Each structure stands twice: as structure tokens, then as C-alpha cells.
Amino acid sequence: MSDPTAKSDALTRLDVFKTYKLFVGGKFPRSESGRVYEVTDTKGNWLANAPLGTRKDTRDAVAAARKAVPGWSGATAYNRGQILYRVAEMLQGRREQFAAEVAAGEGIGGKKAAALVDAAIDRWVWYAGWTDKIAQIAGAANPVAGPYFNLSTPEPTGVVGVVAPQSGTGHSLLGLVSVIAPAIAAGNTVVVATSESAPLPALSLGEALATSDLPGGVVNVISGRTADIAPTLASHQDVNALDLAGAVATDGPGSAPALEAAAADTLKRVLRPAADPAAEDWTAAPGTGRLLAFLETKTVWHPMGV
Amino acid sequence: MATPKNSKQTAPAEPGVPASVGNGFPGKLFSYAPAPESPAAAGEIASSYGHFIGGEFTESAGKEALKTVNPATEQVLAEFAQGTEEDVDRAVRAARDAFPGWAALPGSERAKYLFRIARIVQERSRELAVLESIDNGKPIRETRDVDLPLVAAHFFYYAGWADKLEYAGFGPDPRPLGVAAQVIPWNFPLLMLAWKIAPALATGNTVVLKPAETTPLTALRFAEIVRQAGLPKGVVNIVTGDGRTGAALTAHPDVAKVAFTGSTEVGRSIARSLAGSRKKLSLELGGKAANIVFDDAPIDQAVEGIVNGIFFNQGHVCCAGSRLLVQESVQDEVLDALKRRMATLRVGDPLDKNTDVGAINSAAQLARIRELSDIGEAEGAERWSPACELPSSGYWFAPTVFTGVSQAHRIAREEVFGPVLSVLTFRTPAEAVEKANNTPYGLSAGIWTEKGSRILWMASRLRAGVVWSNTFNKFDPTSPFGGYKESGYGREGGRHGLEAYLDV
Missing domain, CATH: 3.40.605.10 (Aldehyde Dehydrogenase; Chain A, domain 1)
Known part of the structure; x- marks a missing residue:
């Protein structure tokens, strides 16, 4: 305290705030709208501004996801596994940052938040190991009654629109990872509408994904009003499937029934939300449900003979 | 019902004789005595x-x-x-x-x-x-x-x-x-x-x-x-x-x-x-399956597969091979063989054990098939059917093939659900994949080639639930379909x- 100058130096060291941006096609654009919205902690204190993603941003993200389909679905399962594992490595290195974002966004203690981040990292590892095993549990060699070779193999559905979990403990990162990772492990590409109230971990996840050798466009992250983004995904002609994990089952354009009805026009595959999405325990073992939800089964026949 | 409207298809011909294919085809050989099953x-x-x-x-x-x-x-x-x-x-x-x-x-x-x-x-x-x-x-x-x-x-x-x-x-x-x-x-x-x-x-x-x-x-x-x-x-x-x-x-x-x-x-x-x-x-x-024939395919087997693909069950098959994609270099050869084979199809009494193609299921479906076929002609595709005598009552439609079909034609895009084949051509495997996948449907597809690696390459790229290679329209309870x-x-x-x- 005897050296007031030193103290004043410490006080004037300003933090460098992060400009949170969307993650689309491997790049970090601002919203085309030029707009942001305030993200606060659960007590209402300002944390950061997040891009207010629009319908147009969502359509751009779908285009990027579509463009990424051939490369990602055509990559070897081993390669996809290594990249997913790399995501876990990147998250491990930024564990404290994610824990702080989760703690602030969800209003939970640092220890609990760190445990949720650890679980999210472990979830990437779990799915990294699945990429080259899916075909072995979801495929089949079919003993048809005739001289034919007949094999069923799973293939990714294509572009999956994901409404990320919007509330509940662990939703902002662990819940998010629990819906993104299985879709891309299976070879799909994803456009995800983040948690509207706690988007920061999702936007930071984009940064980890960008440094994980994940090809641009495989995961695209849009923050903003879920009621704007989700219906755009549900009605988009080039989206093949929807994961409505975070869609709330009430009325309105962003409600699960409305999204499912919109998806019917193009016969999208729809994974409905749990009866009470907010009560979902994301720390529970995920099982194979989401991994197998966005797969198509292709059956190939060929005659046998000499 | 009166004689079907399309007189071109119903020109009287001796039963079983492919009048339109006079190139030495042994038509009489394929005249069959009726073999009716008892109702x-x-x-x-x-x-x-x-x-x-x-x-x-x-x-x-x-x-x-x-x-x-x-x-x-x-x-x-x-x-x-x-x-x-x-x-x-x-x-x-x-x-x-x-x-x-x-x-x-x-x-x-x-x-x-x-x-x-x-x-x-x-x-x-x-x-x-x-x-x-x-x-x-x-x-x-x-x-x-x-x-x-x-x-x-x-x-x-x-x-x-x-x-x-x-x-x-x-x-x-x-x-x-x-x-x-x-x-x-x-x-x-x-x-x-x-x-x-x-x-x-x-x-x-x-x-x-x-x-x-x-x-x-x-x-x-x-x-x-x-x-x-x-x-x-x-x-x-x-x-x-x-x-x-x-x-x-x-x-x-x-x-x-x-x-x-x-x-x-x-x-x-x-x-x-x-x-x-x-x-x-x-x-x-529904479906609008592509049946893709490469230049190295065994033509006779492919033609059997094409016929089975589109004329089986009068073409009332959601997985029917209704779009024939044939490699340009063998287009004439395949189409000649296909027309020869179509001329031998026996259309008529479903209870006759010799019958290949039976009746269209309903008047409404027949109207739909006629409408889309007429549109095919109006849009400029060339229509061909073998001469075949159709019964005077009941719902009938002669096996029909359209050539000169483009991807924009409605007969190439919409499910006809009848014995109507649209023929398109391609040059490269990549083009075949692109055309085959150029449909909102994705039920089935066919590939005809003797090259194994090409079959697997094609099969992995076709967005369809069932891929028949060197065969078509095969079903089995153990084999997933969809x-x-x-x-x-x-x-x-x-x-x-x-x-x-x-x-x-």
C-alpha cells in the first residue's frame, strides 16, 4: 500500500473483452443484421453481447452445412473419430474459460460448472470412439432366400438442424455437446440454434471446433432468438432432419409441435424433445439414441454367381 | 369402358405377335395358348x-x-x-x-x-x-x-x-x-x-x-x-x-x-x-428410381432388369425403376433390345398364367397414367409402345417407353405409378449420380455394370434406401426396405x- 502508483497500475489493467461471433462455414462472422443482444447472468448482470442471428444468417449456415456434407460424410470414420477426439483436447485446454462461462450463464458454482465442462469433454471422447463402430451395430448382413449378397449399412441423413437445450442444469455446454456430437459423429453436418439465454459457451465452442481440424461448415453455431432461428431450420428445404432437444412444447412458431408440422412439408426426420426438456439430466449416460437418430439405412443387393 | 383412347397403342395386331418389330423376330414362337387359372x-x-x-x-x-x-x-x-x-x-x-x-x-x-x-x-x-x-x-x-x-x-x-x-x-x-x-x-x-x-x-x-x-x-x-x-x-x-x-x-x-x-x-x-x-x-x-446402365453392362441381363424394374406389377411399384439412365455409348443398343423385349410382353387377363402385365388397378389410376403420358408427349418426349391388343373392358395401359426425356420433364420428375419408362442418358459416372439423385425421392436405385469397384462407388453415392446392382425389384423379409x-x-x-x- 506504500506505493500508490503500483496499485493504480494494477487497477488500470483492463480486461480484453471478447467479441462473441457466430460460427458459420468455419468462419466467425457477425450477424448480417449487424445486431447483438445482451447476455446476462442469472441475476441480470451484463456478461457480453451476442450476435442476434437472423433468418438470413440461418440460411447461410444451412448453405455452409450442405456444402460440407460430401467431405464430412465421405471422410473415413477413423478420421472423423480423430477430429472429435481433437475437439476434446481443445476443450481440455480451455477448461477454465468454459467453466467460467457455464457458471455465469447458468448461475451455478464454479466447482459444479467445472464438473459439467469435464463431462462435456468426456462426451466428445465417448462419441469420438463411436465413429468407426456405428456401422457395426447399426448395419446388418441379411440372409436373403436366394443367391444374393445383401448388406445394410447406415449413412448420415445429411444436414441436421438442432435446437439446442434452452434451460436446465448443464444445458449450455454439456447439453449442447450432447446433441451436436452424436450428429456429427455419424457423419452429418449441423446448424445449431444455441441456448438463447446462455449462448456464450456455444459461441466459444465454435472457437474450439475451428482449431480441431473440423472442416468448415460441419458445425455452424447461430445465437439469437430461438423463435426466429428454429422455424427457419424446420421449414428449410435443404435441412434433412431436426433435433428438437430444446424446443419447448407449448404454442407459438418456435414450439415443438409447430416446428414438427413445418418439418413435415419436406418429410424431415424429427427427434422430438423430451416431455420436460428442462428436466433432462445431461450428465446421464447418453446411450445410442441420438447417435442412431440421424442415419439412413441403405441396403445393397448383388447376385452371386460364377 | 370403351376402347382406350390411345388408338396408337391399341392398333389391332395378332395376339402375341410384335407387329412393330418386323426385323426377323420369331413372333409366332411366342404365341401362347391361354392357361387360365380358375376364378x-x-x-x-x-x-x-x-x-x-x-x-x-x-x-x-x-x-x-x-x-x-x-x-x-x-x-x-x-x-x-x-x-x-x-x-x-x-x-x-x-x-x-x-x-x-x-x-x-x-x-x-x-x-x-x-x-x-x-x-x-x-x-x-x-x-x-x-x-x-x-x-x-x-x-x-x-x-x-x-x-x-x-x-x-x-x-x-x-x-x-x-x-x-x-x-x-x-x-x-x-x-x-x-x-x-x-x-x-x-x-x-x-x-x-x-x-x-x-x-x-x-x-x-x-x-x-x-x-x-x-x-x-x-x-x-x-x-x-x-x-x-x-x-x-x-x-x-x-x-x-x-x-x-x-x-x-x-x-x-x-x-x-x-x-x-x-x-x-x-x-x-x-x-x-x-x-x-x-x-x-x-x-x-413414393419413388422415382433411376436404373443406371453402364456401357460394360451385360445388355441382355440389364434389359431383363429394366423390364422387371418398370413393368413388374404394371409399374404400380413405389420402388419401380421408372427412370432409365443409360450411358450414351450404348443407348441405341439398349433401346433396341428393350423394345424387342417389350414386344414380347403379354398384356391381358390377370388370371392367365402366361400374362406378364395385368390390368391397371383402377379407373382413377389409369386416368393419372394417361394424363402424365400425354404430358410427356406434349412436353416433347418421344413415346413408344409395342403393338398389343388390349381387352375391350377393364383398365389397361400398354407398356410404354419415352425417349428424349430431359430432367425437367414431368414424366422424369413425378411418380407415374404405371408401366411408363422415361429414358435419359449420361456420359460419366459422376453425371449418372447427379441425375439419379436429382429428385426429392430416394427409395431405390439400380446399377448395371460388370465393374465391381464402380458398383460400390455408385452405391455409396446414390441417395436411396435400396440399391439393386445387376438385379432389380428383389424383396426379402430379412432385407430392410425404405x-x-x-x-x-x-x-x-x-x-x-x-x-x-x-x-x-
């Missing part, structure tokens, strides 16, 4: 039918009755009830009441019921084959050699699953859903019934099934088999009627599962109506087919 083998067809609910044939609550006709003669075969909401409610209640008991039955006991059904179908296969041909218009050779053997095989296959579900890869104790509402089309009436009912019962669900309004008879006859097999009352219920009945059934609140096979348009509306419910849905919808994209979702057949009826 009496179909057993007695009642003059009118009610619904099969709770193990009994019962009257409809409504007064409206529909008629089913023999599409080869236009004669009315029987009247049947137009199911009302009240009928549907009664059927669903019967199925719901039967569900706890059926689901609680040891799997080994459910299995034995299904094995019984498979055996009775085999015993009564001639009767069912003839009845199916009469009601549907498809050739007896097909019902006898394809439909009925597959029906029995399907029940036999799923019978064996009933007590082995814990080994199917859906967890240690997969549970049935409840009442399954099943709506099926007219193109393979009894086979589609088998595809729906066998896995549903094996997994412990009870069913209410609605057959198509032009082909209810084999489903109603199947009700007798259900009784002979001694199935508990209410496990299988059959409600007849048109789309209104189907809509009431799929919308019923006590239904836990909806399975539909039919048009993409109706599939969409069902998917929309189920939004927000907890009902599980599987859809098997579409990508707007051809629907869920699979029927094989281990995969169980999932649609389990709580997983």
Missing part, C-alpha cells in the same frame, strides 16, 4: 363385407358402402363398409383392450401364433393369390410366385423374432408401443398387410389395419386366417374405407403408432397431423423393421 379358386366372395373388429365381422355404424371391382373386367366383386369415426373408435378400443394381454404374452407364444399364420397363408396361398389377382388386376403368376411366398415368409421371419427381441440390439427389454394404426396401399395389398402386421404383432403391439379402398378383399380374407390361427380377439382388426377412414384412424388419440405406405402427399399430411403428439411414425412413400428424403422414413423388413414398433 373359383378364390373361394367365395361375399356380396358385402363389414369390418373385422374384436375377432368378429361387424356392421358399420354408418350406411355408406363402397364397391370393389375387378379391374380386368370392371365387374363389381363386393360391397364393403366405408368406415366411420365410430367404426374406427370401436376398432381402436378393441385393439387397446387386447393390448395388455397380447403384450404380456411370452414372446414364444406370440411367435407360435405368427408361425400359425405363416403356415395357414401357405396352405391357402392359391386361394389368396387368385383373390388378389381378381381384386387388384396383377397377374396370377406374380401373386402366386412373388406376393404370396413373400407374405408367408414375412410372417415366418418375424414370428422368430417375437421371443428374441432382447437380442435385436434395442436394449435388454424393448417394449411394444400399444395400438398400431396401419394404412396400406393397393399395389401389393396382402404383402403390405404382412409387412405391417407381422413386425407389429411380433413386438407385442395390437393393430388396426385399413386396406386400400380398391383392394380390400385379401385383407378381409386374412381376417379369417386370424380366426383360424386362434389369435386373441382384438389383436388384429381390419377396418375398410377410403382416405377419410384412414385419416380418422391415424388421428385417433388412443393410437400409439402410425405406419403408412402410400403417396408422399398423404404421408406429408399424416406427418403434419401427428406433430406434437407422442405417436411414433413410419412412412414408406426410403431416403421424401420417400419416407423408417424401415420395413429385417432386424431394422422391429424398431418402428418398439419403444426405442
Whole structure:
């Protein structure tokens, strides 16, 4: 305290705030709208501004996801596994940052938040190991009654629109990872509408994904009003499937029934939300449900003979 | 009905002689004496039918009755009830009441019921084959050699699953859903019934099934088999009627599962109506399959595959190979051989064992086929049919091929669901893939080439649920069937087919 100058130096060291941006096609654009919205902690204190993603941003993200389909679905399962594992490595290195974002966004203690981040990292590892095993549990060699070779193999559905979990403990990162990772492990590409109230971990996840050798466009992250983004995904002609994990089952354009009805026009595959999405325990073992939800089964026949 | 409008197709020709192919083709060799199956083998067809609910044939609550006709003669075969909401409610209640008991039955006991059904179908296969041909218009050779053997095989296959579900890869104790509402089309009436009912019962669900309004008879006859097999009352219920009945059934609140096979348009509306419910849905919808012939393909085999792909079952096949993509260098060779082969197709009496192509299922379907074919001509594609004599009554359409078809033509984009083939060409495998996938549908595809690596390369890129390489239109109960994209979702057949009826 005897050296007031030193103290004043410490006080004037300003933090460098992060400009949170969307993650689309491997790049970090601002919203085309030029707009942001305030993200606060659960007590209402300002944390950061997040891009207010629009319908147009969502359509751009779908285009990027579509463009990424051939490369990602055509990559070897081993390669996809290594990249997913790399995501876990990147998250491990930024564990404290994610824990702080989760703690602030969800209003939970640092220890609990760190445990949720650890679980999210472990979830990437779990799915990294699945990429080259899916075909072995979801495929089949079919003993048809005739001289034919007949094999069923799973293939990714294509572009999956994901409404990320919007509330509940662990939703902002662990819940998010629990819906993104299985879709891309299976070879799909994803456009995800983040948690509207706690988007920061999702936007930071984009940064980890960008440094994980994940090809641009495989995961695209849009923050903003879920009621704007989700219906755009549900009605988009080039989206093949929807994961409505975070869609709330009430009325309105962003409600699960409305999204499912919109998806019917193009016969999208729809994974409905749990009866009470907010009560979902994301720390529970995920099982194979989401991994197998966005797969198509292709059956190939060929005659046998000499 | 008067002589079909299209006089070009119906120019009188000596039966069996391909007048249009005069290049030394031994036409007489292919004249066949009639070999008719006896219509009496179909057993007695009642003059009118009610619904099969709770193990009994019962009257409809409504007064409206529909008629089913023999599409080869236009004669009315029987009247049947137009199911009302009240009928549907009664059927669903019967199925719901039967569900706890059926689901609680040891799997080994459910299995034995299904094995019984498979055996009775085999015993009564001639009767069912003839009845199916009469009601549907498809050739007896097909019902006898394809439909009925597959029906029995399907029940036999799923019978064996009933007590082995814990080994199917859906967890240690997969549970049935409840009442399954099943709506099926007219193109393979009894086979589609088998595809729906066998896995549903094996997994412990009870069913209410609605057959198509032009082909209810084999489903109603199947009700007798259900009784002979001694199935508990209410496990299988059959409600007849048109789309209104189907809509009431799929919308019923006590239904836990909806399975539909039919048009993409109706599939969409069902998917929309189920939004927000907890009902599980599987859809098997339309298709516009590409049958791709490379220049190294065995041409004669490919032509057989093309013919089988589009003229099997009068082209009333959702997975029909309705777009022939032929490599430019062999286009002439393939088309010449195809036309020669088409000239030998015998179109006519479905009950004649020599018949290759039977009657179009209904006047409405015939009108649809004619309309799209006329549009094909109007849009500039070149139309060809072999000279063939069509019967004077009944619904008939000569096998037809369109050449000079572009991807923009409606006959290349829309499902005709008739014996109409559109021919397009390609130069490179990449172009073939692009054209094949250029459709909202994704049910099936065919590849003809002798090069194995090319088959696998193509197969991995075609967005279709079933890929037949160097063969086409093959079906088996162990082989999952179903579409990508707007051809629907869920699979029927094989281990995969169980999932649609389990709580997983």
C-alpha cells in the first residue's frame, strides 16, 4: 500500500473483452443484421453481447452445412473419430474459460460448472470412439432366400438442424455437446440454434471446433432468438432432419409441435424433445439414441454367381 | 369402358405377335395358348363385407358402402363398409383392450401364433393369390410366385423374432408401443398387410389395419386366417374405407403408432397431423428410381432388369425403376433390345398364367397414367409402345417407353405409378449420380455394370434406401426396405423393421 502508483497500475489493467461471433462455414462472422443482444447472468448482470442471428444468417449456415456434407460424410470414420477426439483436447485446454462461462450463464458454482465442462469433454471422447463402430451395430448382413449378397449399412441423413437445450442444469455446454456430437459423429453436418439465454459457451465452442481440424461448415453455431432461428431450420428445404432437444412444447412458431408440422412439408426426420426438456439430466449416460437418430439405412443387393 | 383412347397403342395386331418389330423376330414362337387359372379358386366372395373388429365381422355404424371391382373386367366383386369415426373408435378400443394381454404374452407364444399364420397363408396361398389377382388386376403368376411366398415368409421371419427381441440390439427389454394404426396401399395389398402386421404383432403391439379402398378383399380374407390361427380377439382388426377412414384412424388419440405406405402427399399430411403428439411414425412413400446402365453392362441381363424394374406389377411399384439412365455409348443398343423385349410382353387377363402385365388397378389410376403420358408427349418426349391388343373392358395401359426425356420433364420428375419408362442418358459416372439423385425421392436405385469397384462407388453415392446392382425389384423379409428424403422414413423388413414398433 506504500506505493500508490503500483496499485493504480494494477487497477488500470483492463480486461480484453471478447467479441462473441457466430460460427458459420468455419468462419466467425457477425450477424448480417449487424445486431447483438445482451447476455446476462442469472441475476441480470451484463456478461457480453451476442450476435442476434437472423433468418438470413440461418440460411447461410444451412448453405455452409450442405456444402460440407460430401467431405464430412465421405471422410473415413477413423478420421472423423480423430477430429472429435481433437475437439476434446481443445476443450481440455480451455477448461477454465468454459467453466467460467457455464457458471455465469447458468448461475451455478464454479466447482459444479467445472464438473459439467469435464463431462462435456468426456462426451466428445465417448462419441469420438463411436465413429468407426456405428456401422457395426447399426448395419446388418441379411440372409436373403436366394443367391444374393445383401448388406445394410447406415449413412448420415445429411444436414441436421438442432435446437439446442434452452434451460436446465448443464444445458449450455454439456447439453449442447450432447446433441451436436452424436450428429456429427455419424457423419452429418449441423446448424445449431444455441441456448438463447446462455449462448456464450456455444459461441466459444465454435472457437474450439475451428482449431480441431473440423472442416468448415460441419458445425455452424447461430445465437439469437430461438423463435426466429428454429422455424427457419424446420421449414428449410435443404435441412434433412431436426433435433428438437430444446424446443419447448407449448404454442407459438418456435414450439415443438409447430416446428414438427413445418418439418413435415419436406418429410424431415424429427427427434422430438423430451416431455420436460428442462428436466433432462445431461450428465446421464447418453446411450445410442441420438447417435442412431440421424442415419439412413441403405441396403445393397448383388447376385452371386460364377 | 370403351376402347382406350390411345388408338396408337391399341392398333389391332395378332395376339402375341410384335407387329412393330418386323426385323426377323420369331413372333409366332411366342404365341401362347391361354392357361387360365380358375376364378373359383378364390373361394367365395361375399356380396358385402363389414369390418373385422374384436375377432368378429361387424356392421358399420354408418350406411355408406363402397364397391370393389375387378379391374380386368370392371365387374363389381363386393360391397364393403366405408368406415366411420365410430367404426374406427370401436376398432381402436378393441385393439387397446387386447393390448395388455397380447403384450404380456411370452414372446414364444406370440411367435407360435405368427408361425400359425405363416403356415395357414401357405396352405391357402392359391386361394389368396387368385383373390388378389381378381381384386387388384396383377397377374396370377406374380401373386402366386412373388406376393404370396413373400407374405408367408414375412410372417415366418418375424414370428422368430417375437421371443428374441432382447437380442435385436434395442436394449435388454424393448417394449411394444400399444395400438398400431396401419394404412396400406393397393399395389401389393396382402404383402403390405404382412409387412405391417407381422413386425407389429411380433413386438407385442395390437393393430388396426385399413386396406386400400380398391383392394380390400385379401385383407378381409386374412381376417379369417386370424380366426383360424386362434389369435386373441382384438389383436388384429381390419377396418375398410377410403382416405377419410384412414385419416380418422391415424388421428385417433388412443393410437400409439402410425405406419403408412402410400403417396408422399398423404404421408406429408399424416406427418403434419401427428406433430406434437407422442405417436411414433413410419412412412414408406413414393419413388422415382433411376436404373443406371453402364456401357460394360451385360445388355441382355440389364434389359431383363429394366423390364422387371418398370413393368413388374404394371409399374404400380413405389420402388419401380421408372427412370432409365443409360450411358450414351450404348443407348441405341439398349433401346433396341428393350423394345424387342417389350414386344414380347403379354398384356391381358390377370388370371392367365402366361400374362406378364395385368390390368391397371383402377379407373382413377389409369386416368393419372394417361394424363402424365400425354404430358410427356406434349412436353416433347418421344413415346413408344409395342403393338398389343388390349381387352375391350377393364383398365389397361400398354407398356410404354419415352425417349428424349430431359430432367425437367414431368414424366422424369413425378411418380407415374404405371408401366411408363422415361429414358435419359449420361456420359460419366459422376453425371449418372447427379441425375439419379436429382429428385426429392430416394427409395431405390439400380446399377448395371460388370465393374465391381464402380458398383460400390455408385452405391455409396446414390441417395436411396435400396440399391439393386445387376438385379432389380428383389424383396426379402430379412432385407430392410425404405426410403431416403421424401420417400419416407423408417424401415420395413429385417432386424431394422422391429424398431418402428418398439419403444426405442
